[in-house]
Amino acid sequence: MRSDNPWKIIRSKTVYQNPWILVREDEVMRPNGEPGIYGVVESSDSVMICAMNNRRELYLIRSFSYPAQAWRWELPGGGNDGDDATTAAQRELREETGITAETWTQLGDIRVCDGLMTERTKIMLAEGLTLSDVPEADDNDLISDRRFASLDEIYQMVQSGEIDEGQSLTALYLVERYLRQN
């Protein structure tokens, strides 16, 4: 807690918990001095992966978003499950795409939802790729399609609405900026 914190937390209680998220309601003194509450969603940290081949194309997957109830294109990624970001990214990439990579570079460490969540995502660039068969998927990682696409083609998919997943766009900002300098 920083001394310049305009909020005062009186007490916290867990109001919901499942194996993936914990929802906390804090009783607070608001910056204006009035009593109030603030609900925060805690979930474990995660990784998003820019798996880039030597033509500077990124690997996309089409997976089912349960909250959106729709199949959507996005970059590979997932929860850390207690591992460091590189180990988690290596595992998620292998499980979702069958790809292994020679070099890993962390491009950023980003807060997913500023106002509601504590979750952070590390954006990882994977280069020197070797493609092999995709392992049998567990049912959280159902994927209907997968392929490389150029950065320009990916932007076309964003413009058409085929890609609308925020953490993928965060990763695209970081990888496009990185490639301008490297």
Add this chain to the structure above:
Amino acid sequence: MRSDNPWKIIRSKTVYQNPWILVREDEVMRPNGEPGIYGVVESSDSVMICAMNNRRELYLIRSFSYPAQAWRWELPGGGNDGDDATTAAQRELREETGITAETWTQLGDIRVCDGLMTERTKIMLAEGLTLSDVPEADDNDLISDRRFASLDEIYQMVQSGEIDEGQSLTALYLVERYLRQN
């Protein structure tokens, strides 16, 4: 619900609710046929604003993130409060920065957190800016500092960790791509 949905929802119940979020737990049949649960956070849709002057600088604010318990630089934005995106963006920009804009362009409509939330954010470009005094802030919109910064300077702030807010980076991807074409 689409017919190619690999999940079957048996029933839904609200497990937590406050004026800003609703947490729902669905009892499901998982894609592998096993019973299970899925927790989803519902919150109202939001806007992020790229307020760009004629030097192609964007307006940044430094506000307090309650989940992060820290003051952080980011783009202006906030909840729609039932308004359409342009009305909400006009209101949030005026309240947080005192700025009004002649033209508004929607750059994207993005899902904030693919795996956990239903919230969508519309990314709005504001041009033809008029700066005036910042109104008295309500306590949800406490802002300690505000200023224009170039896109290159903003990327330096991202690299240094001064900016780590995901929806701002999503907006930066969209505005940088838009400016390449316009």
